[in-house]
Amino acid sequence: MREPASGDAEDIQLDIPLLLSQQHHLDLNVSFNISQLLDDDHKVSFIARYRKAQTNDIDPEVLHEVAASHSYLHGLQTAVSKAYKQLSSEQKEGSSDHAGGAGARRPVWSRHALCLLHGSDRCVPTALIHPGTEGRQSLDQVQASLSNLLCDMIGKDVAVTAAGGYDLAEWSAVVQMASHPGIHLESKQKTSKNAPPNDQSYKYRNYFNFRKPDALRHQFTNFCLHRFLSRGMADNYRESSIRQAVGTLFSKSVTRQLERQVRHSLKEAAEREALAVMSRNLKAKLLTPPIRGRVILALDPGYRACKVAVVSAQGAILETAVLNPRLSSRWPEVGRDPAAEQLRRIIAQHGVTLLGVGNGTACRETWQYVSELNGAGALAAAPLDVTLVDEGGASEYSTSPAAAAEMAELDCTVRSAVSLARRLQDPISELVKVSQVLGDVLSDCVAAVGVDLNTASVQLLKKVPGLNAASAENIMAKRRAQKLFVNRQQLLSVKGIGPKSFEQCAGFVRVLPATAAKTGKKSGITPKKGSKAASTAPEPLDQTVIHPESYPVANRLLQLIGCPSSAVGSPDLVSRLTEFCAARSRPQLAEELETDIHTLELIIRALSEPGYDERQELAAPMFWKAAMRAGDLRPGARLRGVVRNPTEFGAFVDLGIGESGLIHHSQMRSVELRVNDHVEVEVIKVEQKPKKTDIGLRLLHKIEGKQLKRG
Structure with missing residues (x-):
């Protein structure tokens, strides 16, 4: 930190790049570059891909941590400058008061306490007794006042405060845990077997014997005694008074301060870990591979009514209905249910090939109902694929203004079923409408997948790095005016998008030829007032992840292999590019094209796979033809399932029976599981409860090559 000049309270500057380098173990040059990019308001997704x-190709997760630290340090710098300015002001205002002789107004025993602390003069407590003065009526009151003043003075001593920086990791191992209401130490012998019904003390029995270490007390006491008794007058009363004050200070102040610090650090660590787990799970859910080219029927379960929606392979709503199935029925009674007949008609009429059942209220009963029909071939000529769909946020979205605008003709009770069907077709496009937390994760996932500038919803557009709600609405306004974007440069014609926003967002939006050339649409984008019109010529590179700033490099590479940019995506271009790059080293080619290796690698991959989607490499949804009931499970049964919710203590697995089972971490064989991983498990425990079934599982193995055959 640079020290401020006299009277310059706002000139306090932290060396943020150095602090980031030390905290995250980064090269100082890298730390400086990241800090400068963040200061220039570049988004993390943009930095991770294009800088x-x-x-030095830093991991995106580490980059997010660095960005969080960068924001914190800037806030800290502002707070320190503000506090310094306030203290300086108070110091100037109080200088005249101190000049008036504060010592004359100081209580008489306060001066004696200073003498006692520093040994400048002998202190005689009996001489301070004054029967008519509060706090001085007896020797005990005088000694108590002196002891309190000594505690305060020692506690405010700069050297003592600096010496209190103990190792929190060591201290945290012996911090006394907060007691449960009504729990006392004498109950430490209780166990879960003999404890009263309302006594929860057995949960905390591991902490009852925790004590503060004597070594820490001795260390603190010895430091203080050496500091104050190594000088001044030698006096038994003085030594005993200071020793007593130090002991009181340690018990009432130092230990409490350390406990607060430890609890705060533990709370922060727990919150960071919980946030990391939530972020990983949400990212895996958002990046679930889409199911293309299938007509989907989704059921939003309910005990009294089950909402049904059918969407086409393109996401258009084909039919909605409300069924009243007899959820308690079993075969063959279920086959004669009127709701089953209606379900058969809808499936046959629209050529449904996939059923999705929401995992909310009445999920287990609805899943078993559908499984009975599907397994017996009562829904179609051959059993259909069935899968569970996460309902999180669907009900709230169905009653939101956004859903009303999107599906104005539908009742809110069936909008949620439409949302469930579309979540299978394109999870990120639908889930982004309901996810209101972990904005960085949403933005990262949207950036990783990219959006079609001419078809993306406003919810998707506003999550693109560099865009916000206003600019996304302005893009939609252009499209509603029957005007399509034919190239990325036309984004500069949208109100609210300037050169800086364009730089941030351009690489994450794509202009695909199939959607830019729709019939009946105009392709002329009116420029903003005062700006010249953007080109209306299509740019083939706009369908790739190559940033417009790198187009000159990409075009030079295309010239070297003898292909025009219009050949992007063609087998001939891929063949020539592969052959050309195999004959040259990357550093040599990067130098020839006057670019860096990282940008070159991005360009080569984008030209080889212009439609690349990283979701293709992730686990596809798991489908079942038919399933047993949860009540039919027995220990020893082997099943396949998909991980729905990994946690610190294990992973919950969807078994296709309407209930999730838990693989405890002790049964995971040190295998790391993530959302949508496919696993083979063995049932080790089945416990029937009134409203659910507890299923304990053991991991047998993680199924690799998870792209299952569909249809």
């Missing part, structure tokens, strides 16, 4: 040369 790899400056950041």
Whole structure:
């Protein structure tokens, strides 16, 4: 930190790049580059993809941590400057008061306490007794006042305060845990077997014997005694008074301060870990591979009514209905249910090939009902694929203004079923409408997948790095005016998008030829007032992840292999590019094209796979033809399932029976599981409860090559 000049309270500057380098173990040059990029308001997703040369290809998760630290340090710098300015002001205002002789107004025993602390003069407590003065009526009151003043003075001593910086990791191992209401130490012998019904003390029995270490007390006491008794007058009363004050200070102040610090650090660590787990799970859910080219029927379960929606392979709503199935029925009674007949008609009429059942209220009963029909071939000529769909946020979205605008003709009770069907077709496009937390994760996932500038919803557009709600609405306004974007440069014609926003968002939006050339649409985008019109010529590179700033490099590479940009995506271009790059080293080619290796790698991959989607490499949804009931499960049964919710203590697995089972971490064989991983498990426990079934599982193995055959 640079020290401020006299009277310059706002000139306090932290060396943020140095602090980031030390905290995250980064090269100082890399730390400086990242700090400068963040200061220039570049988004993390943009830095991670298009500024790899400056950041030495840092891991995106580490980059997010660095960005969080950068924001915190800037806030700290502002707070320190503000506090210093206030203290300086108070110091100037109080200088005249101190000049008036504060010592004359100081209580008489306060001066004696200073003498006692520093040994400048002998202190005689009996001489301070004054029967008519409060706090001085007896020797005990005088000694208590002196002891309190000594505690306060020692506690405010700069050297003592600095010496209190103990190792929190060591201290946290012996911090006394907060007691449960009504729990006392004498109950430490209780166990879960003999404890009263309302006594929860057995949960905390591991902490009852925790004590503060004597070594820490001795260390603190010895330091203080050496500091104050190594000088001044030698006096038994003085030594005993200071020793007593130090002991009181340690018990009432130091230990409490350390406990607060430890609890705060433990709370922060727990919150960071919980946030990391939530972020990983949400990211895996958002990046679930889409199911293309299938007509889907989704059921939003309910005990009294089950909402049904059918959507086409393109997401259009084909039919909605409300069924009243007899959820308690079993075969063959279920086959004669009127709701089953209606379900058969809908499936046959629209050529449904996939059924999705929401995992909310009455999920287990609805899943078993559908499984009975599907397994017996009562829904179609051959059993259909069935899968569970996460309902999280669907009900709230169905009653939101956004859903009303999107599906104005539908009742809110069936909008949720439409949302469930679309979640299978394109999870990120639908889930982004209901996810209101972990904005960085949403933005990262949208950036990773990219959006079609001419078809993306406003919810998707506003999550693109560099865009916000206003600019996303302005893009939609252009499209509603029957005007399509034919190239990325036309984004500069949208109100609210300037050069800086364009730089941030351009690489994450794509202009695909199939959607930019729709019939009946105009392709002329009116420029903003005062700006010249953007080109109306299509740019083939706009369908790739290559940033417009790198188009000159990409075009030079295309010239070297003898292909025009219009050949992007063609087998001939891929063949020539592969052959050309195999004959040259990357550093040599990067130098020839006057770019860095990271940008070159991105361009080569984008030209080889212009439609690349990283979701293709992730686990596809798991489908079942038919399933047993949860009540039919027995220990020893082997099943396949998909991980729905990994946690610190294990992973919950969807078994296709309307209930999730838990693989405790002790049964995971040190295998790391993530959302949508496919696993084979063995049932080790089945416990029937009134409203659910507890299923304990053991992991047998993780199924690799998870792209299952569909249809």
